[in-house]
Amino acid sequence: MAAAAPPALPTKLKGVQPLRTGEGHSFLWRRLHSLSGIIPIGAFLVEHIVSNFETWNGPLAYAQQVKFLNSLPLVRILEWAFIFIPLAFHALYGVWIAFRGRASVNVYPWAGNWGYVMQRVTGIIALLYIGYHVWTQRFSGVSLPENPAYAFHKVQVELSNPWILAVYVIAMIATCWHFAYGIWLFAAKWGITPGNEARKKFGYVCAAGGTALCFLGLIAIYSVVWKYPNAPIPSMAPQPAGITEPAPVVVTPGTTNPSQPGQVQ
Amino acid sequence: MAAVAKTIKVEIKRQSSPDAKAVTESFEIPYRPNMNITSLLGEIALNPKTITGADTTPITYDSNCLEEICGSCAMLINGKAMMACSALVDKLLGAHEHGQQPDLAKTITLAPLSKFPVVRDLAVDRSVLFENLKAVKAWVPIDGTYDLGAGPKQHPQIQEQRYPLSNCISCTICMEVCPQFNDATGFVGAATIAQAKLFNMDPAGSVLKEERLRALAGDGGIQECGFAQNCVQACPKGLPLTEAISDMGRDVFVQQVKDFFTR
Ligand code: SF4
Numbered sequence: 001m002a003a004a005a006p007p008a009l010p011t012k013l014k015g016v017q018p019l020r021t022g023e024g025h026s027f028l029w030r031r032l033h034s035l036s037g038i039i040p041i042g043a044f045l046v047e048h049i050v051s052n053f054e055t056w057n058g059p060l061a062y063a064q065q066v067k068f069l070n071s072l073p074l075v076r077i078l079e080w081a082f083i084f085i086p087l088a089f090h091a092l093y094g095v096w097i098a099f100r101g102r103a104s105v106n107v108y109p110w111a112g113n114w115g116y117v118m119q120r121v122t123g124i125i126a127l128l129y130i131g132y133h134v135w136t137q138r139f140s141g142v143s144l145p146e147n148p149a150y151a152f153h154k155v156q157v158e159l160s161n162p163w164i165l166a167v168y169v170i171a172m173i174a175t176c177w178h179f180a181y182g183i184w185l186f187a188a189k190w191g192i193t194p195g196n197e198a199r200k201k202f203g204y205v206c207a208a209g210g211t212a213l214c215f216l217g218l219i220a221i222y223s224v225v226w227k228y229p230n231a232p233i234p235s236m237a238p239q240p241a242g243i244t245e246p247a248p249v250v251v252t253p254g255t256t257n258p259s260q261p262g263q264v265q
Numbered sequence: 266m267a268a269v270a271k272t273i274k275v276e277i278k279r280q281s282s283p284d285a286k287a288v289t290e291s292f293e294i295p296y297r298p299n300m301n302i303t304s305l306l307g308e309i310a311l312n313p314k315t316i317t318g319a320d321t322t323p324i325t326y327d328s329n330c331l332e333e334i335c336g337s338c339a340m341l342i343n344g345k346a347m348m349a350c351s352a353l354v355d356k357l358l359g360a361h362e363h364g365q366q367p368d369l370a371k372t373i374t375l376a377p378l379s380k381f382p383v384v385r386d387l388a389v390d391r392s393v394l395f396e397n398l399k400a401v402k403a404w405v406p407i408d409g410t411y412d413l414g415a416g417p418k419q420h421p422q423i424q425e426q427r428y429p430l431s432n433c434i435s436c437t438i439c440m441e442v443c444p445q446f447n448d449a450t451g452f453v454g455a456a457t458i459a460q461a462k463l464f465n466m467d468p469a470g471s472v473l474k475e476e477r478l479r480a481l482a483g484d485g486g487i488q489e490c491g492f493a494q495n496c497v498q499a500c501p502k503g504l505p506l507t508e509a510i511s512d513m514g515r516d517v518f519v520q521q522v523k524d525f526f527t528r
């Protein structure tokens with residue numbers, strides 16, 4: 001007795017669709033997304049945290065660092081081409097990736113699965129924080145590119161609110177986590193670390209690097225909030241005006257070595 | 266002293282046809298030691314009555330080899346994707362080591378794989394894997410209009426690398442557990458990527474290498490992998506899936522760069 005007739009084979013498969021050979025450009029976009037997280041965004045993150053570490057040396061040192069960065073040639077173009085545009089792409093495409101995944105840590109609570117979820121969670125924390133941070137520190141209030149002396153003060157005022165301080169600390173940890181795990185994922189997905197051992201070892205490297213970076217960032221927060229309370233706005237005047245040219249070398253005619261005039265070798 | 270009849274409690278998510286609503290039925294089956302889930306389902310077929318004594322139909326499920334080699338019996342057992350024939354009832358009830366007593370108060374739940382269209386009860390349609398294997402030409406092209414003769418020699422070193430990949434039983438568990446394998450991404454899944462690597466490493470199959478690598482760069486291809494690594498954890502045959510995905514990720518990328526400059 002047949003309880004139900006066997007269903008007729010459907011022409012188009014129900015459920016998850018098979019591979020679309022030769023269709024679309026998602027491979028390119030997905031690889032660009034992966035790469036952009038390291039270059040330029042990751043590189044900028046490292047630069048930013050290392051620069052922030054100058055707060056350890058006080059408001060004047062930090063102001064000098066801000067001034068130096070803003071005196072780079074074509075700095076506004078660099079800022080858009082290597083920071084804002086890649087960051088916007090990485091963030092928006094990343095959100096799209098995150099919302100197409102179906103997290104399953106409740107059923108399969110394995111380390112890699114948690115890593116997958118955390119990469120998405122930390123990415124979204126970083127996105128929300130960076131949006132806020134770029135708005136408050138770069139595009140509103142005192143404009144720091146023109147007034148680098150105010151840099152320390154501006155951050156100090158913002159971090160005087162304990163809630164915002166907490167947000168900064170959480171975001172620092174989340175961002176460094178996202179970056180460190182992102183490098184590990186990059187190496188795994190691009191076939192740099194295919195072997196289990198290689199992936200494990202590189203995992204330690206990424207964890208160490210990410211932790212170090214995170215500590216640097218947290219130390220900068222410490223400097224701003226606790227090391228220099230009520231920091232004054234430094235006067236930039238007594239600082240030497242950038243690079244000074246060395247005195248020109250006078251070469252005696254007939255000399256091959258300018259440091260030993262008269263000698264011919 | 267009359268022994269209390271020992272029973273195993275099972276809850277099964279059932280569905281009478283692809284479009285019917287799913288319902289859950291409970292069963293109580295006389296306990297025997299050393300049962301597996303397929304033998305449990307066999308017991309229900311012998312006496313298809315629910316826990317209340319109401320008549321019902323036997324459970325539909327796929328199975329064939331009963332030794333974890335045909336790949337047909339994958340289902341969700343206590344919510345996790347497993348092979349029914351190698352899932353031992355005593356173990357599922359907490360008796361992990363020899364001599365331990367199973368906890369018969371526990372209930373075993375069975376449900377069809379969640380990411381494949383249900384045919385009936387625990388039987389699902391997994392043809393997407395077959396389609397994917399076709400898309401990457403997971404075979405050695407040896408058909409001709411004349412005798413192609415003996416195949417090329419295969420070095421033992423290559424054989425050793427290929428053998429673990431050849432153990433795939435197409436059970437689709439790696440796809441079921443993958444967070445990226447879903448309707449939104451249409452991700453190809455680990456099994457197909459591993460098979461593409463297997464046949465790319467075959468001295469005769471490697472003739473189709475470039476086509477396989479190009480296929481894997483299409484939408485739903487290898488790029489959708491999020492490296493959650495569930496596949497390698499869940500695969501009943503222990504395939505080195507993450508290694509295969511990593512290796513193929515590099516090969517697909519290199520092929521794309523080559524194609525960009527030379528095609
Ligand atoms: S790779 Fe493993 S989990 Fe995936 S289909 Fe093959 S045997 Fe099953």
Ligand code: FES
Pocket residue numbers: 327328329330331332333334335336337338339348349350351
């Ligand atoms: S019946 Fe063949 S794998 Fe379970």
